[in-house]
Amino acid sequence: MQTIEVATSSRTYNVHIASGLLPRVGEIARSTAGGSRAMVVSNTDVAPLYSAAVLESLSAAGYKTDIHVVESNETVKNMSELALLLEHCAEAELTRDDLVVALGGGVVGDLAGFAAATYMRGCKLVQVPTSLLAMVDSSVGGKTAVDLAHGKNLAGAFFQPRAVVASVEALDTIAPDLFADSCGEVIKYGVMSDPGLFVSLEKTPLTESRDDHERLEGVIARCVEIKRDVVSNDECERGLRQTLNLGHTIGHAVESANEYRLGHGSSVAAGMCIMARACAKRGWCDRDVAHRIEAAVAAHGLPTSTDFDADTLFRHAKADKKRHGDTMNIVAIEAIGSVSIKTLPLDEFRTLIEQGL
């Protein structure tokens, strides 16, 4: 088992990565979070597969358990679903000492995390990620959110979990297209800060070796280490943390323009390629860098662009949280493994999108 400590200004916790960890969720929750009641939040895909093992382990660790199951798509990340979940927590008589256990992909993690952040102004949260994206990214670092009609993740909180339990064998039941979608964020980590990781993905796409649990465990651990190094320096995204948003300003625009029918990882992959082409055109990185990113994205079966035009993407991207008044902070690509934050006036940001398409 790999255990990675994440020390942020608000909380320190461990991310456990190994196969066969689901029966240990109760014991890990008991030793890190305490409490007497646990609300497991899951979805209609994941609950039938894994909730029994998790509920059993929580009961064995002395918790009175309940489960809240949502539909399995991005549209449940909304205020009404949040309200239903909060009411269920109250109905189950959870107190501040008790815990919400997010069992699922990033959608469940973000929704359950925001519920834990707001229930009684904050109870306890344990993340049990079951998608690759959730293991490498969303379960770590404390961003929780729901979407608003105006855009992605527009209501949320920074709220760190007490523990993250990534049980790698759970990835075996993911459909091929959903596994590929998650790889968008893994490629992001390589482009952002790890040329070695990027080269390994170029050589053998993760989609071609998904049965290799040893490789998966190593890749998950490496991504978590990269995220740990960022969020331990900048928990609330004042500066450095913006780099984790590589590909996201345009990616979120692609995602919401598609009404969330295109997955988050695929949208981020397209956003990263658009940004890479724009950066190459402006001379901020070599053309070869953009070509390598496009090739790695395509090799994972992910889109390198979108059919939406610059005006449509710009309209959606204006809701980004890296906007400050009439400027937008963007994550520019300088080389494989190196990015920087640049501030652009909004009209120049629109031109940049056009250059990248």
Ligand SMILES: NC(=O)c1ccc[n+]([C@@H]2O[C@H](COP(=O)([O-])OP(=O)(O)OC[C@H]3O[C@@H](n4cnc5c(N)ncnc54)[C@H](O)[C@@H]3O)[C@@H](O)[C@H]2O)c1
């Ligand atoms: N908080 C953060 O830092 C952060 C980081 C990245 C992404 N996100 C958010 O995460 C979400 C995307 O997460 P995602 O890609 O995990 O999507 P998801 O949660 O929708 O999961 C993808 C699909 O896989 C299914 N699934 C998950 N685990 C499974 C398993 N083990 N077996 C079978 N099916 C399984 C789900 O039911 C779903 O249909 C987006 O809302 C994105 O905004 C948040």
Ligand SMILES: O=C(O)C(=O)C[C@@H](O)[C@H](O)[C@H](O)COP(=O)(O)O
């Ligand atoms: O943890 C972060 O910081 C990230 O930006 C990780 C992203 O992969 C993730 O999609 C995040 O939810 C995006 O955040 P947002 O602030 O752009 O909504």
Ligand SMILES: [Zn+2]
């Ligand atoms: Zn993301």
